[in-house]
Amino acid sequence: MAIMKRNNQDYPSFPSLFDNLWSRNWMDWANLNFSDTNTTLPAVNVIENEDEFKIELAAPGMTKDDFKINLEGNILTISSEKKEEKEDKKQNYTRREFSYLSFQRSFTLPEHSVDREKVAATYKEGILHIQIPKREEAKPKLREIKIS
Secondary structure, rough: OOOOOOOOOOOOOOOOOOOOOOOOOOHHHHOOOOOOOOOOOOOEEEEEEEEEEEEEEEOOOOHHHHHEEEEEOEEEEEEEEEEEEEEOOOOOOOEEEEEEEEEEEEEOOOOOOEOOHHHHEEEOEEEEEEEEEEEOOOOOOOOOOOHH
């Protein structure tokens, strides 16, 4: 049985809610990736090499004090909450600007493979950098095999 798009010529004023129902990409994360404050979540790069994992989170206009980073078990959580209120007392305003940004991103790290005590973070030029070193046991080891 094929699913077919119905032609709404009988009801031209009927909303076209179902016209693109079957053509929509419902799993398009670009349309669903929002925080509680209806703002886009910061973009993230996750890099792995043989010694460590690196997370780069783009958050321009923030300071290092705006972030909270927790490592609980094997879950790394980065969150931020920033409030700004701007008001000029010299003017008689009919409008005031408020700014509120809040987000939380969590990452599951491989169990028993990271050195929890050596996780470090820096914030430079709008990018939060998190270095997550691997434990020695988790690093790939080269083993030469002798041919007999």
